[in-house]
Amino acid sequence: MSQLKKSWVDSANSAETPFPLNNLPYGVFSTADTEPRCGVAIGDMILDMQAAEEAGLIEIGDEPVFDVPFWNELMELGSDAWSALRARLGQLLGEGSTERDAVEPLLVAQADAELHMPFLVSEYTDFYAGRQHAANMGAILRGSPDLPANWLHIPIGYNGRASSVVISGTPIHRPNGQRKAPDAEMPSFGPSMRLDIELEMGAIVGKPSEFGQPITVDEADDMIFGYVLLNDWSARDIQGWEYQPLGPFQGKAFGTSISPWIVTAAALEEFRAPTPEREKELLPYLDGSKDGLYDIELQVLMQPEGGDTTSVVGETNYTRMYYSAAEQLCHHAIGGCAMNVGDLLGSGTISGPTKTEYGSLMEMSWAGREPFTLDTGETRTFIEDGDTLTLRGAAKGDGFQIGFGDCVGQILPAVSWPK
Amino acid sequence: MSQLKKSWVDSANSAETPFPLNNLPYGVFSTADTEPRCGVAIGDMILDMQAAEEAGLIEIGDEPVFDVPFWNELMELGSDAWSALRARLGQLLGEGSTERDAVEPLLVAQADAELHMPFLVSEYTDFYAGRQHAANMGAILRGSPDLPANWLHIPIGYNGRASSVVISGTPIHRPNGQRKAPDAEMPSFGPSMRLDIELEMGAIVGKPSEFGQPITVDEADDMIFGYVLLNDWSARDIQGWEYQPLGPFQGKAFGTSISPWIVTAAALEEFRAPTPEREKELLPYLDGSKDGLYDIELQVLMQPEGGDTTSVVGETNYTRMYYSAAEQLCHHAIGGCAMNVGDLLGSGTISGPTKTEYGSLMEMSWAGREPFTLDTGETRTFIEDGDTLTLRGAAKGDGFQIGFGDCVGQILPAVSWPK
Numbered sequence: 001m002s003q004l005k006k007s008w009v010d011s012a013n014s015a016e017t018p019f020p021l022n023n024l025p026y027g028v029f030s031t032a033d034t035e036p037r038c039g040v041a042i043g044d045m046i047l048d049m050q051a052a053e054e055a056g057l058i059e060i061g062d063e064p065v066f067d068v069p070f071w072n073e074l075m076e077l078g079s080d081a082w083s084a085l086r087a088r089l090g091q092l093l094g095e096g097s098t099e100r101d102a103v104e105p106l107l108v109a110q111a112d113a114e115l116h117m118p119f120l121v122s123e124y125t126d127f128y129a130g131r132q133h134a135a136n137m138g139a140i141l142r143g144s145p146d147l148p149a150n151w152l153h154i155p156i157g158y159n160g161r162a163s164s165v166v167i168s169g170t171p172i173h174r175p176n177g178q179r180k181a182p183d184a185e186m187p188s189f190g191p192s193m194r195l196d197i198e199l200e201m202g203a204i205v206g207k208p209s210e211f212g213q214p215i216t217v218d219e220a221d222d223m224i225f226g227y228v229l230l231n232d233w234s235a236r237d238i239q240g241w242e243y244q245p246l247g248p249f250q251g252k253a254f255g256t257s258i259s260p261w262i263v264t265a266a267a268l269e270e271f272r273a274p275t276p277e278r279e280k281e282l283l284p285y286l287d288g289s290k291d292g293l294y295d296i297e298l299q300v301l302m303q304p305e306g307g308d309t310t311s312v313v314g315e316t317n318y319t320r321m322y323y324s325a326a327e328q329l330c331h332h333a334i335g336g337c338a339m340n341v342g343d344l345l346g347s348g349t350i351s352g353p354t355k356t357e358y359g360s361l362m363e364m365s366w367a368g369r370e371p372f373t374l375d376t377g378e379t380r381t382f383i384e385d386g387d388t389l390t391l392r393g394a395a396k397g398d399g400f401q402i403g404f405g406d407c408v409g410q411i412l413p414a415v416s417w418p419k
Numbered sequence: 420m421s422q423l424k425k426s427w428v429d430s431a432n433s434a435e436t437p438f439p440l441n442n443l444p445y446g447v448f449s450t451a452d453t454e455p456r457c458g459v460a461i462g463d464m465i466l467d468m469q470a471a472e473e474a475g476l477i478e479i480g481d482e483p484v485f486d487v488p489f490w491n492e493l494m495e496l497g498s499d500a501w502s503a504l505r506a507r508l509g510q511l512l513g514e515g516s517t518e519r520d521a522v523e524p525l526l527v528a529q530a531d532a533e534l535h536m537p538f539l540v541s542e543y544t545d546f547y548a549g550r551q552h553a554a555n556m557g558a559i560l561r562g563s564p565d566l567p568a569n570w571l572h573i574p575i576g577y578n579g580r581a582s583s584v585v586i587s588g589t590p591i592h593r594p595n596g597q598r599k600a601p602d603a604e605m606p607s608f609g610p611s612m613r614l615d616i617e618l619e620m621g622a623i624v625g626k627p628s629e630f631g632q633p634i635t636v637d638e639a640d641d642m643i644f645g646y647v648l649l650n651d652w653s654a655r656d657i658q659g660w661e662y663q664p665l666g667p668f669q670g671k672a673f674g675t676s677i678s679p680w681i682v683t684a685a686a687l688e689e690f691r692a693p694t695p696e697r698e699k700e701l702l703p704y705l706d707g708s709k710d711g712l713y714d715i716e717l718q719v720l721m722q723p724e725g726g727d728t729t730s731v732v733g734e735t736n737y738t739r740m741y742y743s744a745a746e747q748l749c750h751h752a753i754g755g756c757a758m759n760v761g762d763l764l765g766s767g768t769i770s771g772p773t774k775t776e777y778g779s780l781m782e783m784s785w786a787g788r789e790p791f792t793l794d795t796g797e798t799r800t801f802i803e804d805g806d807t808l809t810l811r812g813a814a815k816g817d818g819f820q821i822g823f824g825d826c827v828g829q830i831l832p833a834v835s836w837p838k
Binding site (some may be wrong): 128149153156157161162175176186187189192211216238242243244246247248250251255283331332334335336337340415417418 | 577585594597635663666836
């Protein structure tokens with residue numbers, strides 16, 4: 001395990017900052033004076049990449065890369081460019097940099113910046129690859145923790161809706177939709193009454209695969225540019241009524257929040273961790289040579305409207321997944337589905353084995369049957385209007401941590417319908 | 420019902436051409452001399468829209484619209500621009516046009532042109548909205564034609580994969596994937612052995628809806644720019660093993676073919692037809708004021724490799740759907756899912772009540788149990804390598820028809836894997 005890499009930006013040298021020189025995550029920001037543009041977080045500052053490129057401090061590729069407010073163009077350049085940029089940022093921002101005088105004026109305080117979507121989402125896929133979550137959902141919904149017959153063989157996934165993916169901080173309206181009570185004869189229409197989160201990691205595809213051509217797990221691993229925290233907001237009642245036989249649709253399409261900073265696979269490299277021992281041997285196409293998970297500590301926090309006390313309601317770790325993002329991506333392309341730069345893969349809900357380690361309110365409240373208590377003394381089963389839900393994550397090194405920035409969303413009341 | 424509108428392009432005045440002046444469908448073409456560009460089919464010719472715009476014959480909006488090889492930019496301009504362009508094309512190409520001398524040099528023979536994807540697919544959603552198909556699939560897969568409990572209330576859909584959508588003529592590799600025989604203990608990996616088509620219509624969204632904001636059926640109807648034929652290639656064995664509990668994934672991701680010409684909603688307007696009588700009353704949010712289907716006759720044709728005899732294996736009509744594209748689009752957005760220009764909605768498989776009217780081989784061969792015979796005397800259950808499948812469709816007027824161009828795909832052998 002490496003140690004803290006020192007920067008001349010003082011705030012980046014704290015054991016508490018999520019953004020030391022070891023991290024260098026990629027986001028998009030604006031200020032009162034500037035339109036949205038690419039930036040790199042360092043301590044409590046952001047390096048303005050557009051300005052750095054214009055000043056000749058960053059030269060990646062033949063054309064400007066940072067004249068657009070998203071990171072897809074860097075991804076398009078391929079992994080040599082990814083490595084070159086990371087090395088160059090280390091030079092510019094590292095302790096003893098000879099270019100500090102040129103770089104320092106290009107730093108913007110995070111406190112003065114608004115963050116925006118860091119990349120254009122091409123397509124969004126959500127998986128169901130947490131063993132404990134799948135067992136819990138089976139126990140809750142079907143009365144048995146037995147896994148679906150295919151679960152130990154396939155990283156089960158479904159296509160989600162890219163247009164629903166929003167940056168942390170975007171308020172989410174409680175969705176309207178169809179739901180049917182078990183004892184009702186007919187469905188009814190109205191606001192979801194079982195609104196939930198799902199704590200996930202999101203993997204961002206940075207290299208494409210060709211239509212009609214499968215890929216290996218190792219190739220898939222190389223295609224992943226970086227990771228974000230991902231909250232797959234879920235309307236359990238809408239989902240429960242709609243999902244047979246073709247899977248989740250409107251119960252998952254009203255919002256998917258991601259954290260503001262893309263943490264690169266390179267920054268996470270030293271935190272690689274193995275997938276758990278296989279209960280059944282996987283088919284050989286799902287074999288890879290690398291540890292595919294990462295040791296990232298994760299939290300779910302909840303705060304009622306108007307309160308000032310935020311309660312940690314769940315704590316788990318990305319290593320709780322059964323399938324890695326590389327395995328998921330390999331499976332995604334194995335029939336010839338073309339994968340594109342900007343594709344986003346949700347890991348599936350990450351739950352540990354005990355009740356304090358669950359990644360959804362469905363599990364925490366056991367489908368609403370067992371309310372849980374916040375630090376304020378209030379209880380919850382599902383989300384109430386005005387509640388703010390936050391995901392937080394960090395890989396912890398020796399005297400430093402690699403964070404993502406909080407993934408935050410407040411639930412607003414449903415829009416009235418019909419208008 | 421209107422009659423044939425005459426054009427000075429002679430080939431457009433035949434009762435047999437799919438592209439009379441009444442149609443004016445939008446595609447993208449290239450020739451030996453030109454890169455891909457937008458074009459409008461008229462008889463056996465194509466009007467080069469880039470050249471027409473450069474020549475000042477077409478002026479839509481303040482900026483050039485046809486300097487890019489896709490129709491999304493026209494869609495972005497909104498329905499006044501859609502109407503204005505259609506009216507202008509009628510002027511330019513109609514009998515007695517005073518501008519014939521300027522337009523005629525801009526016509527390209529379809530025989531000399533290669534066709535390309537007519538629009539950028541933003542996201543792709545596939546529905547399951549044909550009553551007969553749903554009953555057939557229930558009978559085949561679950562032993563009962565009873566519909567899922569939600570089917571008569573919800574236009575059931577799932578998100579598909581936009582990166583799999585290809586233009587007619589693109590060969591499709593038989594996909595590899597996981598499948599498990601009912602009596603096998605473990606799944607195996609290899610080429611799909613139950614490769615199928617689904618005969619569908621595709622509706623193209625031309626106007627966006629806002630994140631968090633539902634739409635009505637009438638608003639949805641106004642958002643639809645046009646239609647294509649759509650073949651939702653399906654690997655039944657892969658789908659059957661993967662689809663519980665989250666729906667189809669790799670069984671549907673190896674290719675979705677569309678016909679080359681977008682037939683506008685305006686061209687189809689006079690062929691509107693009602694959805695069937697409701698077996699259960701729909702929730703009010705699914706009410707609309709217009710007939711949402713169109714009277715479009717549809718065929719499935721099959722030709723073994725190397726043969727010269729094409730057999731019609733299925734004939735049906737778009738009016739066989741239970742839900743309209745506008746109802747599907749309304750439902751898609753009802754929870755606040757943002758819909759974007761270029762979104763593509765597959766209708767679901769269109770099957771009529773008798774065996775000659777089915778829209779998939781799964782139904783024609785009753786899951787492989789009842790082989791059907793081609794005109795050559797050969798039999799088929801599912802698709803064999805080298806087979807070419809074609810979808811054809813036309814709305815039939817008084818002495819004219821509105822066609823889409825064939826939607827063709829040949830199945831190539833699976834790629835060998837591992838490499």
